[in-house]
Amino acid sequence: MTGILAILLGLGDKLAAHVLLAAGAIALGIVVALPLAVWASRSPPVARIVLGFASLVQTIPALALLALFFPILLSLRAVFGQELPTLGFLPALLALALYALLPILRNAVTAREHMAPGVLEAADGVGMTAWQKLRLVEAPLAAPYVMAGIRTASVWTIGAATLSTTVGQPSLGDPIFAGLQTQNWALVLAGCIASAALALVADLLLGAIERGFAARRKTLVWGGAALALLGVAAAGWSQADFGENDDDTVVIGAKSFSEQYILARLIGQRLRDVGYDVAYREGLGSAVVHDAVATGAIDIAIDYTGTLWTNEMNRDGNPGRDVVYRTIKEWAEETNGIRVLGRLGFENAYALAMREDRARDLGVRSIADLVRVAPGLTIGADPEFFRRPEWFAVRDTYGLRFGRQRTFTPTFMYNALQSGEADVISAYTSDGRIAADRLVVLDDPQNAFPAYDALVLIAPDRADEERLLRALRPLIGAIDVEAMRKANLSVDRAENKLSPAEAADRLAGEIGF
Amino acid sequence: MPIPSESELHLANLTKSFGAVRAIDGIDLAVPRGSFVALVGASGSGKSTLLKTINRLVAPDDGAILFRGTDVRSGPAPALRRRIGYVFQSIGLFPHMSVAENIGIGPRLAGQPIGTGRIAELLELVELEGGHAARMPHELSGGQRQRVGVARALASDPQLLLMDEPFGALDPVTRDALGRRVRELHGRLGLTTLMVTHDMTEALLLAERVLVMARGRIVADESPRALLAGAGGEEAQALVAVPRDQADAIAELEK
Numbered sequence: 001m002t003g004i005l006a007i008l009l010g011l012g013d014k015l016a017a018h019v020l021l022a023a024g025a026i027a028l029g030i031v032v033a034l035p036l037a038v039w040a041s042r043s044p045p046v047a048r049i050v051l052g053f054a055s056l057v058q059t060i061p062a063l064a065l066l067a068l069f070f071p072i073l074l075s076l077r078a079v080f081g082q083e084l085p086t087l088g089f090l091p092a093l094l095a096l097a098l099y100a101l102l103p104i105l106r107n108a109v110t111a112r113e114h115m116a117p118g119v120l121e122a123a124d125g126v127g128m129t130a131w132q133k134l135r136l137v138e139a140p141l142a143a144p145y146v147m148a149g150i151r152t153a154s155v156w157t158i159g160a161a162t163l164s165t166t167v168g169q170p171s172l173g174d175p176i177f178a179g180l181q182t183q184n185w186a187l188v189l190a191g192c193i194a195s196a197a198l199a200l201v202a203d204l205l206l207g208a209i210e211r212g213f214a215a216r217r218k219t220l221v222w223g224g225a226a227l228a229l230l231g232v233a234a235a236g237w238s239q240a241d242f243g244e245n246d247d248d249t250v251v252i253g254a255k256s257f258s259e260q261y262i263l264a265r266l267i268g269q270r271l272r273d274v275g276y277d278v279a280y281r282e283g284l285g286s287a288v289v290h291d292a293v294a295t296g297a298i299d300i301a302i303d304y305t306g307t308l309w310t311n312e313m314n315r316d317g318n319p320g321r322d323v324v325y326r327t328i329k330e331w332a333e334e335t336n337g338i339r340v341l342g343r344l345g346f347e348n349a350y351a352l353a354m355r356e357d358r359a360r361d362l363g364v365r366s367i368a369d370l371v372r373v374a375p376g377l378t379i380g381a382d383p384e385f386f387r388r389p390e391w392f393a394v395r396d397t398y399g400l401r402f403g404r405q406r407t408f409t410p411t412f413m414y415n416a417l418q419s420g421e422a423d424v425i426s427a428y429t430s431d432g433r434i435a436a437d438r439l440v441v442l443d444d445p446q447n448a449f450p451a452y453d454a455l456v457l458i459a460p461d462r463a464d465e466e467r468l469l470r471a472l473r474p475l476i477g478a479i480d481v482e483a484m485r486k487a488n489l490s491v492d493r494a495e496n497k498l499s500p501a502e503a504a505d506r507l508a509g510e511i512g513f
Numbered sequence: 514m515p516i517p518s519e520s521e522l523h524l525a526n527l528t529k530s531f532g533a534v535r536a537i538d539g540i541d542l543a544v545p546r547g548s549f550v551a552l553v554g555a556s557g558s559g560k561s562t563l564l565k566t567i568n569r570l571v572a573p574d575d576g577a578i579l580f581r582g583t584d585v586r587s588g589p590a591p592a593l594r595r596r597i598g599y600v601f602q603s604i605g606l607f608p609h610m611s612v613a614e615n616i617g618i619g620p621r622l623a624g625q626p627i628g629t630g631r632i633a634e635l636l637e638l639v640e641l642e643g644g645h646a647a648r649m650p651h652e653l654s655g656g657q658r659q660r661v662g663v664a665r666a667l668a669s670d671p672q673l674l675l676m677d678e679p680f681g682a683l684d685p686v687t688r689d690a691l692g693r694r695v696r697e698l699h700g701r702l703g704l705t706t707l708m709v710t711h712d713m714t715e716a717l718l719l720a721e722r723v724l725v726m727a728r729g730r731i732v733a734d735e736s737p738r739a740l741l742a743g744a745g746g747e748e749a750q751a752l753v754a755v756p757r758d759q760a761d762a763i764a765e766l767e768k
Contacts, residue, residue: 122605124570126619126665127595136618140609216609 007175007190012238015194017170019235022158022202024093029100029153034146036101037108038134047109054102062160065095066167070288074295087288087297088281092164092171099160100153107149111142140213147210154206158199162191167288168253168281168297172198177283182258182491182500183411202228249277250468253298256283257410258491258500259348259430259484263302263454265504267472270513274471286384287311294336296459300472304348306452308332310389321451328455337460341469342476346430346484349452350390352379353427353439355417366443367398370424378404380413380422390449391426397448411492430454430481432489454479478511486510520579521546521673521705522567527576529562536562537573538729544707549699551720552709553752559729560709564677567707568597580673595623598666598704602678604658606650612636612661613646619669627668635664638698639691656687663695667702674699676708680715692719714756717741725749 040047057065069091077084084090115138123133162173172195179187205228212220252268254260261282268278281298290312292298308328309315318324325343332338352367359365362373370377379402385391386405394400402424408416414433416422427434427441429452434441456475462468487507490498498506522544529537536559544550552560565571567578569590578585585593606615613632620627633643639660650658659679666674679695680688696719699706710716716723717737725733725748733745740753 116603116605116608118601118603118605119607120605121570121601121603122599122607125568125594125599125601125605127591127593127622129589129591132591132622137607 003186004190004193007187008194011172011175011190011194014170014172014174015198016235016238018158018161018172018195018198019232020239021089021092021096021164021169021171022154022161022198023232023235024089025096025157025161026100026150026154028093028097029104029157030150032097033101033104034108037105037112037146040105040109041112041138050105051102051109054105057098058102062095062099063163063166065098066092066163067285067288069095070167070291074291082295085297086295087168087284087292089169091167092161092169096157096161096164100157103152103156104146104149107145107152108142111145112138114145115141144210144214147206147213151203151206151210154202155199158195158202162195165283166256166285168284168292170281174282177256178261178500180409181256181283181411182261182497183494184497184499201231205231249279250300250462251279251281251298253284253289253292253301254280254282255286255289257428258488258503259428260302261500262487262491262503262507263344265501266507267300267302267456267475269501269504269508270471270475271468274467276468276471290338290457293338293457293459296461299459299462301457302344303455303457304452305343305455306349306390306450308455309450310393314389316389316393318447318450321453324451325453325455332457337463339458339460339463339469341456341458341472344454344456344475344479345477346454346479346481347452348428348430348454348484350385350388350449351427351429351444352394352424352442353417353434354424354442356438356440358423359440359442364442365440366445367394367400367448368443368445370442371398371400374400374402374424376403377423378402378406378421379424379426380406380408380416381426382410382413383407385426393450394444394448397446430484430488431492432485432487433492435485436489436493454484474513479507483507483510520544521548521581522707523579524563524567525577525579527563527566527573527578529559529566529571529573535559535729537566539576540729540731542724542731544705546705547703548722549696549706549720550708550722550724551716552707552724552726553711553713553716554726555711558726560726561677563726564675564707564709567673568594568599568675591622595619595669596671596673598669598671598674600659600662600666600674600676600679602681604662604682606658606661606665608650610650611646612648612650612653615650615661616646616664616668618665623669631668635668638667639664640694656683656691659683659687659691663691663698667698672703672705674704674706676706678709678711681710681712688715695719713752717753717756723749725752 036050040050070086073084073086073091119137123137128136161171162176164171165173165177172191174191175187176191179185179191205224208224209221212218212224250271252264254264264280264282268280271278284292286307289301289303290308293301305324305328309324313328313331329340332340352370354364364370364373386407406422413422413425414437417425418437427439429441456472487503490503490506491500520543524540524542527537527540540563552563554560562571566573567585569585607618610618616632616635617627629646632646636643636645641657641660645657653661680692683691692715698704708720717740721736723735723737723740724731725745727748733749735745735749739745740749743750
């Protein structure tokens with residue numbers, strides 16, 4: 001419990017960012033929804049179209065909606081120029097605002113439909129203009145309903161805003177995603193508690209405003225509104241203070257698994273030592289990391305040769321580890337100016353792994369041996385794996401056909417193997433759990449999986465920043481797979497866990513810094 | 514047709530259709546200043562539609578309406594409506610405004626808000642106590658609400674009062690009392706009043722001229738005395754027969 005409390009106390013920045021994001025999204029939602037609602041209340045076809053669109057948006061999972069804004073904003077750069085941010089606050093704001101539309105719109109339209117016709121006729125009869133009718137009659141009568149819609153939207157938005165972590169916007173989702181990946185449940189709980197508490201407070205304040213409107217008690221309306229605005233202002237003030245020297249802050253990105261968290265901290269600590277301010281964007285979707293570096297949304301990231309080879313360059317075939325590396329280095333520097341500083345020294349390849357006893361019983365030592373028994377087995381993999389070219393390559397090279405495919409988050413994938421819910425998993429070769437869980441990594445005699453050397457990528461803006469490059473060069477070739485596995489395990493194991501920062505410290509010691 | 518100079522209201526060749534239904538079918542009508550006219554007819558006879566064309570709540574397809582010699586379409590509709598009192602069956606008090614705010618809304622819209630003294634005066638006109646001013650509409654009885662509705666219609670000192678089934682939803686005692694009061698105010702304030710009702714008794718007792726409508730046309734235009742004497746034709750007489758038979762039956766019971 002004291003652990004969670006300590007984490008909660010350290011979430012101030014995330015909370016402030018979360019409040020600003022949610023408040024911004026709701027404000028934008030209101031600004032768009034209210035005029036639309038007025039228009040819809042005067043035209044049934046408009047009402048149908050607008051409500052239909054808002055309902056449709058609502059059916060898109062929030063995670064997907066957030067991710068969709070990355071390509072949308074990227075293509076909008078053609079119109080608004082290269083300065084348009086594609087990750088972080090803007091896509092999160094837009095996606096959440098779209099999400100907030102429906103409850104506000106629906107309540108506003110319903111409120112208008114439920115207004116007594118006699119009252120509206122009287123408004124005309126006493127000589128109100130359309131504007132006076134809206135201002136003096138329709139708006140005040142609709143206010144409690146609209147407020148109820150805003151309240152619903154706020155609770156949704158505060159919850160969904162935790163997902164904005166995946167597009168690089170700091171939020172209370174950061175501890176949740178980090179905790180899920182490293183099985184640090186205190187971190188997950190702290191994130192959930194903070195976000196739920198925020199939602200409850202918002203619900204309480206907006207509920208007071210709603211009751212104030214319904215009972216025509218101005219003190220309740222103004223009191224609730226003042227407290228809510230005060231909260232947002234406080235969040236804004238703390239963030240403004242925090243972001244003063246933003247320009248000199250190096251932003252380090254990390255995908256959502258332990259190795260990435262640890263390496264991000266390792267890099268961050270080295271940069272701090274030479275005087276940089278460092279910020280982390282953790283829990284990023286794997287697909288957005290490369291583009292985020294290319295566009296400068298993040299300055300530094302660790303990616304893997306095999307990932308870039310197959311997913312960014314759309315290449316298949318495996319010409320050999322060194323050729324792949326050199327080709328990627330040239331390609332990245334030519335196409336988008338990303339500096340590939342070098343290879344860290346270890347590989348985190350995809351591989352198929354089994355429990356030792358199970359492999360022995362079935363007589364399986366390589367992927368080729370697996371072909372014969374696969375129809376009776378279940379393969380478990382992370383959510384990306386079955387759509388990745390690497391899987392197609394392995395499947396087609398060997399002619400693999402499993403009885404069943406299941407997807408898990410990486411953490412639960414290992415648990416599934418232990419509990420027998422999966423027979424084979426798509427493991428990562430640098431994962432400490434391979435040794436800890438006594439897993440067998442199956443041989444790949446036909447080299448169907450490409451190599452996955454860990455690379456340091458540097459954004460075009462920083463590609464020639466000698467102070468930064470000098471701080472990072474010692475990392476090149478310095479981390480072997482044993483050291484990485486050990487660091488990963490220290491974060492992933494169930495007992496006696498280290499935080500990514502602590503693991504990074506130890507790793508630094510291990511490799512001689 | 515020459516327009517009589519003392520006409521408060523003049524309707525010429527007025528027509529309005531809703532789809533295939535002719536709600537008003539070529540009506541010509543002159544209403545002299547200061548008269549109290551009742552429009553009587555069955556549901557769907559077009560009487561309500563006719564009334565609402567006058568304050569432009571309904572736009573006619575054809576024809577013209579002159580109010581004090583000026584075409585009602587010559588200015589903006591809200592400005593016209595502020596000069597005409599309008600009372601209707603569902604009353605339409607604004608639920609979020611107090612009685613005083615409801616009564617004062619017309620003058621407020623016109624940019625000449627009225628004070629508490631004038632509100633008290635208007636409340637007195639409709640026989641409500643001054644203490645009602647601060648109440649909210651939901652705290653009033655149905656009869657009190659319609660009294661406020663009448664006060665609201667009178668607040669801008671209109672010359673013309675339009676009433677659409679004004680007492681239709683009230684209990685008979687309240688209905689009778691409020692009807693008499695409105696008749697009295699009509700005389701005292703020098704109003705021209707048009708009242709739509711489906712109740713011939715009400716029309717006969719309050720109006721000095723009764724128009725009977727059927728199928729969008731005026732089928733009879735008589736004084737109450739003439740109607741009771743048998744004038745106005747078959748449709749009018751069918752309507753007059755109802756209260757007369759009721760009165761006869763009651764007189765029979767009293768013997």
